[in-house]
Amino acid sequence: MSITERELRDYFTGRFESFNQGLNGNQSLEIKELRQKAIGAFAKQGFPLTKNEEYKYTPLTKALLKSLKLDAPVNSETIPTCKQHLIPELEGHMLVYLNGKLAYRSEDLPEGLEIEQLDRLDQTQISELKNHLATLSNYQSDAFAALNTAFFQSGSLIKIAANITIDKPIIIYHFSDGQSGTIYTQTRHLIMVGKNSRATLVEVNKNLNPEHQTFYNVASEVFLEEDTQLHYYKTQTECSGSIIVDNTNINQKDRSHLYCTTVTTSGTIIRNNLNVTINGEYCESYINGLYLVNGKDHIDNHTTVDHRIANSYSNELYKGIIDDAATGVFNGKIFVQPDAQKTNAFQSNKNLLLSDKASMNTKPQLEIWADDVKCSHGATTGQIDGEQVFYLRSRGLDEQQAKGLLLYAFATELLDRISLPVLKDYLKESISDRLYSCES
Amino acid sequence: MSKDNLILDKLTSSEYKYGFETNIENDSAPKGLNEDIVRLISSKKDEPEWMLEWRLKAFKKWQSLTEPKWPNVKYPEIDYQNIIYYSAPKQQVSLDSLDDVDPELRRTFEKLGISLDEQKRLTGVAVDAIIDSVSVATTFKDKLAELGIIFCSFNEAVHNHPDLVRKYMGSVVPMNDNYFATLNSAVFSDGSFCYIPKGVRCPMELSTYFRINAANTGQFERTLIIAEEGSYVSYLEGCTAPSRDENQLHAAIVEIIAAKNAEIKYSTVQNWYPGNKEGVGGVYNFVTKRGLCEGNGSKISWTQVETGSAITWKYPSCILKGDNSIGEFYSVAVTNNMQQADTGSKMIHIGKNTKSRIVSKGVSAGSSQNSYRGLVQVLPRAVNARNFSQCDSLLMGDKCGAHTFPYIETRNSTAHIEHEATTSKIGEDQIFYCNQRGIDTEDAVALIVNGYCKEVLNKLPMEFAVEAQKLLALTLEGSVG
Numbered sequence: 001m002s003i004t005e006r007e008l009r010d011y012f013t014g015r016f017e018s019f020n021q022g023l024n025g026n027q028s029l030e031i032k033e034l035r036q037k038a039i040g041a042f043a044k045q046g047f048p049l050t051k052n053e054e055y056k057y058t059p060l061t062k063a064l065l066k067s068l069k070l071d072a073p074v075n076s077e078t079i080p081t082c083k084q085h086l087i088p089e090l091e092g093h094m095l096v097y098l099n100g101k102l103a104y105r106s107e108d109l110p111e112g113l114e115i116e117q118l119d120r121l122d123q124t125q126i127s128e129l130k131n132h133l134a135t136l137s138n139y140q141s142d143a144f145a146a147l148n149t150a151f152f153q154s155g156s157l158i159k160i161a162a163n164i165t166i167d168k169p170i171i172i173y174h175f176s177d178g179q180s181g182t183i184y185t186q187t188r189h190l191i192m193v194g195k196n197s198r199a200t201l202v203e204v205n206k207n208l209n210p211e212h213q214t215f216y217n218v219a220s221e222v223f224l225e226e227d228t229q230l231h232y233y234k235t236q237t238e239c240s241g242s243i244i245v246d247n248t249n250i251n252q253k254d255r256s257h258l259y260c261t262t263v264t265t266s267g268t269i270i271r272n273n274l275n276v277t278i279n280g281e282y283c284e285s286y287i288n289g290l291y292l293v294n295g296k297d298h299i300d301n302h303t304t305v306d307h308r309i310a311n312s313y314s315n316e317l318y319k320g321i322i323d324d325a326a327t328g329v330f331n332g333k334i335f336v337q338p339d340a341q342k343t344n345a346f347q348s349n350k351n352l353l354l355s356d357k358a359s360m361n362t363k364p365q366l367e368i369w370a371d372d373v374k375c376s377h378g379a380t381t382g383q384i385d386g387e388q389v390f391y392l393r394s395r396g397l398d399e400q401q402a403k404g405l406l407l408y409a410f411a412t413e414l415l416d417r418i419s420l421p422v423l424k425d426y427l428k429e430s431i432s433d434r435l436y437s438c439e440s
Numbered sequence: 441m442s443k444d445n446l447i448l449d450k451l452t453s454s455e456y457k458y459g460f461e462t463n464i465e466n467d468s469a470p471k472g473l474n475e476d477i478v479r480l481i482s483s484k485k486d487e488p489e490w491m492l493e494w495r496l497k498a499f500k501k502w503q504s505l506t507e508p509k510w511p512n513v514k515y516p517e518i519d520y521q522n523i524i525y526y527s528a529p530k531q532q533v534s535l536d537s538l539d540d541v542d543p544e545l546r547r548t549f550e551k552l553g554i555s556l557d558e559q560k561r562l563t564g565v566a567v568d569a570i571i572d573s574v575s576v577a578t579t580f581k582d583k584l585a586e587l588g589i590i591f592c593s594f595n596e597a598v599h600n601h602p603d604l605v606r607k608y609m610g611s612v613v614p615m616n617d618n619y620f621a622t623l624n625s626a627v628f629s630d631g632s633f634c635y636i637p638k639g640v641r642c643p644m645e646l647s648t649y650f651r652i653n654a655a656n657t658g659q660f661e662r663t664l665i666i667a668e669e670g671s672y673v674s675y676l677e678g679c680t681a682p683s684r685d686e687n688q689l690h691a692a693i694v695e696i697i698a699a700k701n702a703e704i705k706y707s708t709v710q711n712w713y714p715g716n717k718e719g720v721g722g723v724y725n726f727v728t729k730r731g732l733c734e735g736n737g738s739k740i741s742w743t744q745v746e747t748g749s750a751i752t753w754k755y756p757s758c759i760l761k762g763d764n765s766i767g768e769f770y771s772v773a774v775t776n777n778m779q780q781a782d783t784g785s786k787m788i789h790i791g792k793n794t795k796s797r798i799v800s801k802g803v804s805a806g807s808s809q810n811s812y813r814g815l816v817q818v819l820p821r822a823v824n825a826r827n828f829s830q831c832d833s834l835l836m837g838d839k840c841g842a843h844t845f846p847y848i849e850t851r852n853s854t855a856h857i858e859h860e861a862t863t864s865k866i867g868e869d870q871i872f873y874c875n876q877r878g879i880d881t882e883d884a885v886a887l888i889v890n891g892y893c894k895e896v897l898n899k900l901p902m903e904f905a906v907e908a909q910k911l912l913a914l915t916l917e918g919s920v921g
Contacts, residue, residue, distance in 0.1 A: 053510075057849075338838065338839075341838070351850075353850060353852070353853035353855070354853060355853055356820060356852060356853050356854075357820075358853055359849070359850060359851045360848075360849075360850045361847070361848065361849045361850075362846075362847075362848040362849075362850075362859075363845070363846060363847050363848065364844075364846060364859070364861070365843075365844060365845050365846070366833075366842070366843060366844045366861060366863055367841070367843045367844075368833070368835065368841060368842045368843065368863050369840075369841040370835075370838060371835035371836065371837055371838045371840065371865045372838070372865055373835075373863060373864065373865070374862075374863075374864050375862065375863040375864070376860065376861060376862040376863070377844070377859075377860070377861050378858075378859060378860040378861070379846070379848055379857070379858075379859040379860075380856075380857060380858045380859070381848060381850040381855060381856070381857040382855070382856045382857065383853050383854060383855075383856075
């Protein structure tokens with residue numbers, strides 16, 4: 001039996017008091033206040049319905065109402081062999097979350113890298129984070145960010161000191177297995193990269209038990225100080241049965257470089273909110289995304305690049321292949337504020353539709369208040385070019401091979417931008433089988 | 441840079457040329473809107489019962505609606521009870537020839553550069569002049585009638601061709617379409633009606649000239665154009681209003697229907713009073729324009745040059761229902777000072793092999809805000825649909841804004857959709873190039889802006905293209921960027 005939005009909202013708001021008290025002693029006053037504010041913001045907004053412009057094409061709330069069983073026990077008993085689900089040969093400093101609880105973490109971290117559990121920080125540590133924690137989060141305007149801020153139970157604080165290069169990637173695995181029913185988890189990360197430092201961050205989302213619906217609501221805040229460089233990869237490759245909302249907010253200071261790539265290949269509904277605020281001069285942001293969806297999956301990428309200071313550069317490329325009755329949504333906003341003169345901002349969204357039931361909704365959006373800028377966006381939706389298929393067939397490939405090759409070429413343009421060879425190869429391999437077997 | 445700004449300032453500070461007011465006696469309804477006013481308008485027009493019922497139904501619906509807040513424009517709340525919904529120049533009931541027209545009125549049109557006499561004799565453009573939303577003169581009626589073309593005021597059509605009006609009115613823009621369309625359906629005072637019979641190619645441009653004259657009035661006119669199978673018509677629309685400190689509301693509806701293989705070209709040069717430099721006064725231009733390509737192979741083309749109005753809110757749209765039908769939208773929207781524009785187009789692909797093209801050029805200067813908002817929708821049945829959209833914005837000065845909100849919804853895998861948008865200012869290198877060749881900066885800007893808009897201006901009929909170019913130069917005079 002499905003429930004109404006009101007009931008779901010009341011369920012969360014009603015649960016808040018006891019939840020917050022249950023955490024007593026374990027949390028500082030600041031966090032308590034923050035949660036209080038967030039639940040207020042959430043209660044006011046409620047879950048977004050499709051009337052909400054930001055969720056116009058993504059019936060997220062409807063899916064939650066249909067699948068969330070509120071009284072299902074949260075499963076935490078089984079510590080499965082997470083190991084077999086790690087990305088093979090990808091070495092790094094690992095954090096493994098199972099159903100939102102920390103299951104494993106790498107010991108012996110290199111000098112300059114500090115990883116703490118966000119929910120275990122003491123009063124002094126929290127006070128130090130005053131200027132960072134929840135300052136980027138859009139919990140006043142987004143219900144899911146608010147929900148996460150109010151309820152987050154686990155998560156990490158990743159702190160990189162100044163003038164350090166962390167050679168190995170930091171890898172965060174989010175596993176869920178819905179063995180005992182529906183799971184909803186709220187995880188939160190705070191990532192701070194100190195001046196003149198470099199790091200690579202990989203976030204991997206997997207649903208180990210696709211028969212069970214899970215709802216994963218994760219929020220991350222990333223601070224890039226001056227002269228930093230961050231490679232940030234998010235993969236959502238085995239997420240069948242998952243409803244994922246990912247809110248990532250990134251703040252860039254002078255001369256920082258961001259390379260962010262999101263790869264999605266399955267998920268009941270996946271909503272990625274990636275918000276980059278450029279708060280410094282001479283910043284560079286490269287934001288890429290690839291989504292390959294089939295079945296009835298639904299992928300929604302919302303990105304915002306907010307240029308607040310002059311002389312920065314941003315370049316965004318999202319590509320998608322939509323098959324079967326799947327749906328793709330892309331909304332890319334570029335804001336150029338009055339002070340952000342000499343901004344160069346580019347955005348491109350390219351889509352291939354392989355089936356008549358597939359649909360794609362694109363809304364690239366430019367909002368510009370400064371005059372000395374170069375900004376452009378482009379969006380295309382189409383299908384495989386018949387002439388290209390003919391060319392390959394005249395060279396002896398059969399139709400499926402020809403199409404597969406063209407799809408693979410379309411998709412790998414993005415994967416080639418990944419600077420971690422192991423991850424790149426892993427992703428290429430995981431999509432190639434699928435693309436070569438696409439029928440259309 | 442500073443020189444650029446100087447010229448920009450000069451350009452942006454030019455005055456509105458059509459701001460005069462004509463002293464003609466008006467027959468006005470009292471301020472406010474209620475059922476009695478709707479009945480009054482209907483009785484003034486001597487309308488049949490079905491028309492009154494339609495109005496009352498619309499009025500009832502309107503009371504249940506709320507004003508839309510989603511457009512990217514800001515304005516103080518409109519007091520709908522402080523508007524005069526009906527105002528007409530006091531005139532004898534019908535005019536047999538132009539000589540019967542009030543000389544004051546004719547002088548008005550001469551000032552606007554549309555001498556009705558001269559139009560008639562020289563240029564061969566049939567004009568329907570509408571002042572304060574009442575049609576005052578229609579030229580060339582007889583000559584058109586020989587071909588079976590009906591071109592008259594909406595009110596005349598209601599009386600003389602009720603079957604056509606009843607069949608098509610509200611078929612493209614339903615009575616309950618949106619807040620302003622519903623308001624218009626309740627209180628519209630007049631407008632133009634045009635019917636082109638099967639296989640007829642209209643030998644001349646048909647033109648409507650709209651002018652708001654009386655103070656505190658809203659202008660609510662309705663245009664209905666029907667092109668039967670295989671016919672062609674090119675239709676022009678121009679608008680001006682006196683300079684006033686209050687805002688005036690203009691909520692019009694344009695419905696056009698193209699049958700099999702028919703082609704309709706609709707061009708607008710909109711130059712309502714934009715308000716003064718501080719943003720006081722000006723016309724609120726909230727217009728619903730929609731075309732239905734009903735038959736196979738039909739074509740509807742919208743061309744608009746938007747330079748006036750304090751606030752523009754309009755999205756000329758095409759519903760591409762017939763197979764192989766084509767929709768086009770060419771737009772230049774120039775905003776200056778405190779003007780705000782939220783304009784664009786909707787292309788709904790329903791039939792097979794339908795094509796659409798959107799070219800939108802925005803120019804923002806002063807402290808204005810210029811938004812493009814468009815929708816390209818491909819429905820599952822629209823096999824091989826093709827769309828190309830281009831929306832470019834040019835910024836002059838650092839206080840203005842340019843925004844684009846394109847929505848692209850594709851439900852068919854054979855569709856080819858392309859959208860591109862750019863935003864930039866006039867390049868210093870381009871100006872330098874012109875300077876180097878002896879063209880001063882101001883002329884260079886005019887040249888560059890003209891070149892930038894050429895793609896759209898080229899689509900205008902000749903008489904209009906000249907006017908539009910002049911208008912463009914005038915609106916931007918002194919705004920070199």
